[in-house]
Amino acid sequence: MRDGYTPSWLDDELRDVGAMARSFFTHSVLPHQERFSRQHRVDSETWLDAGRQGLLCPSLPEECGGGGGSFLHEAVILWEQGRLGDDSLPYAIHSTIVAHYVFRYGTEQQRRRWLPRLASGELVGAIAMTEPTTGSDLKTIRTTATREDAGYVINGAKTFITNGSMAGLILVVARTSGPGARGLSLVAVEGTDVPGLTRGKPLHKIGQHGQDTRELSFDQVRVPADNLIGGEGESFGQLMAQLPQERLAIAIGAVAQADYAVELAVEYAKQRDAFGGTLWDLQNTRFVLADCATQVLAARTFLDHCISLHNDGRLDATTASQVKLLSTDMLFSVADRCLQVFGGYGYILEYPIARIFAGARVQRIYGGANEVMKELVARAL
Numbered sequence: 001m002r003d004g005y006t007p008s009w010l011d012d013e014l015r016d017v018g019a020m021a022r023s024f025f026t027h028s029v030l031p032h033q034e035r036f037s038r039q040h041r042v043d044s045e046t047w048l049d050a051g052r053q054g055l056l057c058p059s060l061p062e063e064c065g066g067g068g069g070s071f072l073h074e075a076v077i078l079w080e081q082g083r084l085g086d087d088s089l090p091y092a093i094h095s096t097i098v099a100h101y102v103f104r105y106g107t108e109q110q111r112r113r114w115l116p117r118l119a120s121g122e123l124v125g126a127i128a129m130t131e132p133t134t135g136s137d138l139k140t141i142r143t144t145a146t147r148e149d150a151g152y153v154i155n156g157a158k159t160f161i162t163n164g165s166m167a168g169l170i171l172v173v174a175r176t177s178g179p180g181a182r183g184l185s186l187v188a189v190e191g192t193d194v195p196g197l198t199r200g201k202p203l204h205k206i207g208q209h210g211q212d213t214r215e216l217s218f219d220q221v222r223v224p225a226d227n228l229i230g231g232e233g234e235s236f237g238q239l240m241a242q243l244p245q246e247r248l249a250i251a252i253g254a255v256a257q258a259d260y261a262v263e264l265a266v267e268y269a270k271q272r273d274a275f276g277g278t279l280w281d282l283q284n285t286r287f288v289l290a291d292c293a294t295q296v297l298a299a300r301t302f303l304d305h306c307i308s309l310h311n312d313g314r315l316d317a318t319t320a321s322q323v324k325l326l327s328t329d330m331l332f333s334v335a336d337r338c339l340q341v342f343g344g345y346g347y348i349l350e351y352p353i354a355r356i357f358a359g360a361r362v363q364r365i366y367g368g369a370n371e372v373m374k375e376l377v378a379r380a381l
Contacts, residue, residue, distance in 0.1 A: 009072055009307060010076070017077065024053050024055055029042070029046065037088070040212060041202075042210060042212070047121035047122075050121050056099075056119050056120070058074060064115040065119035066099075071245070071307070074249070078096070078253055079256045081253065083260050085260050085356060087207070087257075087355065090163050092246070092249040093126065097127060097242065097245070097249070098118065098125030098127055098169065099125060100242060101171055101242060102118070102171075103115060105234075105238055110226070114188075114190075124167050125163065125167060125169045126161055129239070130159055131157060136369050138181070138236065141175055143158065143172065144175045145172070145174035145187045150224060150225055151223050151227070152187055152227070154174055154221040155218055156218050158215065158218075159203075162212065164213060164214030165199050166192075168190065169189075170188070170189040171188055176232045177232065184235035186230060189223055190227065196221040197218060198219070200216065206361055207358030208358075243317065243367070244316070244319075245310065245315075247373075248307065254324075254328045254330070254331040254360075255303050257356050258334040259300070260356065262289060262292050264356075268341060268342055285341060295330050299326060306323045318376060318380040324367060324373055325374065328364045328370060332361065335357040336357060339353050
């Protein structure tokens, strides 16, 4: 959006939102990346700062504490985050995913109770789907939420949970009845000090070191009955309806990071002395980066199309799977080839290209592994 390419849906208001997001990430996040990596999470103040600037939940109605905008507002913020190389603030989980489950399926009382605090950053959101033995196959979830007296008792374990230590609102996918998809429900666990809820140590990942990723253990965790999001047995349908937006958000970040990787590699190649000239003077370097730039532009064009479809309510699950598959595979390839331009420096985490490369790997896994994306696309053929 700053290199001559203009999405068809971008207008002056959205440009202003992008500029505000760019300023926020530049001044409030990027200078602290090393510390965030060491502590495996951002600061609470980072969330509050984002909320004060109106960057959280921008597509929710104003009466819910949001910005009254559309998904396009989310898209420009996600783009700017990726384009600046930040992967420490789990913006998409909190704002694009958790808040929308509450808004779409929650009761009026739940919306009033949680959404304004999510929008202000006072409350940090997480969603707990994945289990130690259950990844993309959500139908085999084992965590249970048993109805007792006036509420539910939750038992089980979840893993790879983003915002695991900071979340004051965790949406737990749990089994409330028999086997299969129809037995799953979405239950909210509220609070930062919940009896029976154990938040594990930070998971030491290959990349995205600044993100708060942990295991959660539920041992007789009691929540009131009105913490049920939607009706019993409706969770699988809710998840299937919301996954296209999650996969589109992943694709936005992937294409933005790939675009940034190419920019970094071109800049470095033109400055790096090699064989009596610069790396840029070598035809192979130019050809590699020309190919990468072409792949990024092709992906951006498809992404732009999907963003427009989603904003019009017309993005289907198959197309969302396609854009997630194409974008994350492209990012991994482009990041690898751009890192090669840096030589040994590309292997040093002080360089943004190294962090992009390390973080790119998981994007082919979360939000549904890319092998699952291929299967979903194949079913529609």
